[in-house]
Amino acid sequence: MTTARSWWRRGDNLRADAQAAKDAASQAFYELDTAQRDLDLSIETISAVDNSPAAQRALAGFRALGEQIDQVSGAYIATVDAHDLDRDELDTATATRARNELTKAKDDLDRAKADLERFAASLAPLLGKAETQLARLAPAVERARQGLLAASNALDAVRAAGLKGDELASRLAALSPELTKLNQGAGTHGVPETLARAEDVQRRAEAIRAEASRLPEQAKEIDKRLVSLRTRVEALATRASGVEPVLSELRRRFSLACWQDLQQVPAQAETAVAQASAKLAEAAKARDEQRWADATSRLSTVRALLDDVDGSVSAAGDRLRRLNEVSKDPKAEVEKTRFAIRDAQRLAMQGRTTPEPRHARPLDDAVARLDRALAALEGRHPDYWAFLTETAAVRETVNRVVANIREDRAQGR
Incomplete structure (x- = not known):
């Protein structure tokens, strides 16, 4: 049992x-x-x-x-x-x-x-990287949506201010298919693609918003430039009309070499004024049609035209003034140049018994050039403009020597 x-x-x-x-x-x-x-x-x-x-x-x-x-x-x-x-x-x-x-x-x-x-x-490294991207995805998509909303609101404000902003509206509309793909989600288009798309949409939307925000100020700036350049064109036309009398006096009183390079200034000024006026009208039309880039481009052309000829118009009057001064008293120009040479010579001798040859030689040459320029005025029809050009060149040479001396001493040579 x-x-x-x-x-x-x-x-x-x-x-x-x-x-x-x-x-x-x-x-x-x-x-x-x-x-x-x-x-x-x-x-x-x-x-x-x-x-x-x-x-x-x-x-x-x-x-x-x-x-x-x-x-x-x-x-x-x-x-x-x-x-x-x-x-x-x-x-x-x-x-x-x-x-x-x-x-x-x-x-x-x-x-x-x-x-x-x-x-x-x-798998830890791969998983960590993937989770990081996934963590970025939702905020990136939300930022893209908010960026589009901000761009749309900025464009509405532009239109409320009476501006069309057609180009910006076209760029904003081009982002609509991208928003659709974002809404379809990463399951349809993949996480990397969706993340890249979200960042691209945000960047482009922000550019549209920023440009829309600047548009009213840009319009005001273009209006100011139109007024300013129109005034400059009118002033240049007035000044250009005074060039021919100046040239007439130059021809009467001074040798050919003193004014021949200014002969074309009146014609050049007239052409520049006509071209600037035409471009200004084109700029005004582009502004009225709110073609901002075209308006800005035309205004830049106007400014370049005025800058090119403005100096030439001023040069005629300045030439006459300087020639009058030197014809009355050439010694003033000579003394100004001699003073520059002597000042450079004193600098070259500081702390030395004899000057550095490479400094002394161009200064000696400058003295000889000045003497020759002064002697050339003794003829019957002196070329005062050549004299002024030469004295200016002598002073420039002297200035270079002074700069070289100071550079050498700064480096202990």
Whole structure:
């Protein structure tokens, strides 16, 4: 009787051991399944963002690992199905075999989970990069939407101020298809593409907003430039009309060499005034039609035309004034030049018993040039303009020598 009870307890313990092995395998299966689901989410995150070779290798590795897990999981399920631990006639051999096979299934599941965890750890850099991009995605899309709204509002303000802003409106309308794609989301167009699109839309929208905000001030500035340049054209026309009388006096009183380079100034001024007036009219028309770039371009042309001829018109009167001065008193020009030479000579001798030859030589030449220029005025029809040009050139040479001396001393030479 005792022997029968002992056998029964032993059989009951084997059943309990087999059941414990089954429970442990079930827990291992659950943990593996959970880990696989977590890794599947990580792979989806990486695949949505990254198409690099490293990401492709990770995807291939995940597929291979998935096949291994399927095999282990299938073997576990087959083992569980093969052993009914609740039936009454469970014998010792069957219970032992069930426990051993279920224990092996658990060990296989644990090894697969360990492989899965090592693989998941290797994905950390790729996953971190992908998650960073995903974290940037929603704010970037929102910034793009807000940028478009700000651009639209700025354009409305421009129109309220009586300006059309057609070019800006056209650029804003061109962003509409991009907004549609942003609204369709990264699931349709991919995370990198959507992120790049959002940043591009924001940048372009901000440019439109900034230009729209500047447009009223730009219009005012163009209006001011129109008035200013119109005044300059009128003033130049008036001044240009006075060039011919100045040339007449130059011809009457001075030699040909003193005025021949100014002969074309009246014609050049007349042509420049006519061209500037025409471009000014074009600028005014472009401004009325709110073609801001064209208006700005025409005004720049007007200014360039005026700048080119303005100096020539001034040169005639300045030439007459300077020639009058030098013809009355050439010595003043000579003394101004001699003073510059003597000042340079004193500088060259400072701290020296003899000057540096490369400094002394051009200063000696300058003295000789000045003497020759003064002597050339003794003829019947002196070329006072050549005299003024030469004295200016002498002073320029002297100034270069002074600069060289100071540079040498600054460097300890």
